Amino acid sequence: MNKNIRIADVARAAGVSTATVSRTLSNPAVVGIETRARVMAAVEATGYRVNTAARDLRQRRARSILVLAPNLANTFFGRIIATIQEVAGSAGLSVQVSDSRAEAGRIEALGHDGRADGIILLDGSLAPEILARWRLPVIELCEWNTRATLPGLAIDNAAAARLAVDHLADLGHRRVLHIAGPEGNVLAVTRRDGFLTSAAQRGVAASIAAGDFTMASGARAARDWVSRPDRPSAVFAASDECAFGFIAECHRMGISVPDDVSVVGFDDVDFADHYIPALTTIHQPRVRLGRFAAQRLIAALTEHRPLAPGRELIDAHLVVRHSTAPLQG
Template sequence: MSRPTLEKVAARAGVSRATVSRVVNGSTTVAEHIRVAVQRAVEELGYVPNQAARSLVTQRADSIALVFSEPPVRVFSDDPTFAGIIRGVSTEADAADKQVVLMLAGSSRGHERVERYTTSGHVDGVIVASMHGADPLPAALARRGIPVVCSGRPLTGSSLPYVDIDNVGGAESAVRHLLESGRRRIATIAGPPDMVAGIDRLTGYRNALRDSGRRSIIAIGDFTRDSGFEGMTQLLEDDPGLDAVFAASDMMALGALQALRRAGRRVPDDVAVIGYDDVPAAPFADPPLTTVRQPTMRMGRELARLLLHPGESSVILPTELVVRESA
């Protein structure tokens, strides 16, 4: 009834445990006819090595953790970033024959759980996908001696390897597009100032405007649709003459679109709108949303590669402006 052990296979094949182990692990120093005999025994018994026993001696787990250090709601709401990362990490891990353990570490209790789990030898390394650059988790894990890579530049001043997307460049390209299409008063609805994405996209906006000598018009949101609506409303009050807005997330852009419609402004005729993220809903917005697309899947792959091949250096990935009708 219970699963066969190495011992059982060895007995059946008439060899020692060591030899079976050699065959199972693909050692070359085994005579051909013995190898065949062992493999048949493995087959017949349906033998699968006990991973716990193996880990115990090898000190490896052959799996990596992918930790989302965010409330789960955020992770899987409308943001395609996480989905892309998951796919990328999975792809790369598969290729290296590693398993991916997905963990949600939203609560502080979650933090602790993740720390316990990853230090218990269950995984060989951890990818922390956190949007808050000041998240203490990565550093805490590193202190424990666990290999860690971060998605997004850590704000904590730690020197952990990371993969980030060129938020500054992405925002710059969006604003430049607005400038090039003749817009003169370009506002932004920025993201929260405690997130790298929020900070960097605002920097990009400022850079692009500074280069062209125009002044900035700024509202602060939190990446949600509602905050986009409010931000836009306020922006319209502050400067009724604005003719373009760059929202630091598509959800905020969608909210802005709604606020503009309510205020009777036509998009893109009166006001051009650009978002960020290229969420699935973006092409279906009214009008279809021009936005900045991020290579999220590639990000996942790079994260896994960085974890699997330590020593390679941090990576910054480029973005792509997807021009639709809103700008």
């Protein structure tokens, strides 16, 4: 506010030059042992803190990474962001967050204003032209635009869909409904296609209901489903929230899960284990995803080299709980 202690003040207090103070703080090894002590004492006495704007300007970097997600309020991103923050924090980087939907008009600037050294992108729906114009390292996490070719990290969604289908088929279900995610969303498409392929291979009759990952869309799908003459006996929802919506609506309609219909979710959010019934779902290792992405980006930044290109898929697994059961007679 009032007192702005500069490095020059510390230098004066310690009777050395500003260069020596700077070196003491950032590279103590090169400074004489007793000078070092004198400087540290002066730093202590003055209460000096580096001015990061000045340092950032001189060093041409921001010591900050940006996490860009389509909807910050979404439960799913919470833990990922928390993990990224943890990794970044211990590397001395700060984390800024932005909502790629709310900030749609400002997106382009985010990669150009120099406030961030790198970006972790959790939104696969951004225009590739914008991404291409960014001049900083970007890593796509969980989803990506198939037209772009940035480094990325995600789970193998097709394989995950297969796990769900196999589980339901093993339980004896012959007709399975998939409540899909929004058209155009890469995750939604990959899961749906994985579902259709696996269902065909297992000889399971597959049908698709429109959805958008939300509970509301799950509830809607339930109302449609219930009025079908040939109701599938099992449902694979593209997200846990969607599954919750479906189950809640079934409950309201007096239909029992898993007695009357089996339901598999996707994500394994924290609530899944405590829902009623506890939800059988695909577990996404969100901590690993967040950690890997952050580490990969930060390593590139600190080693001052570009991100290694290439997309990496990691395995998800199925967590069997109580929302699925063998097909009734």
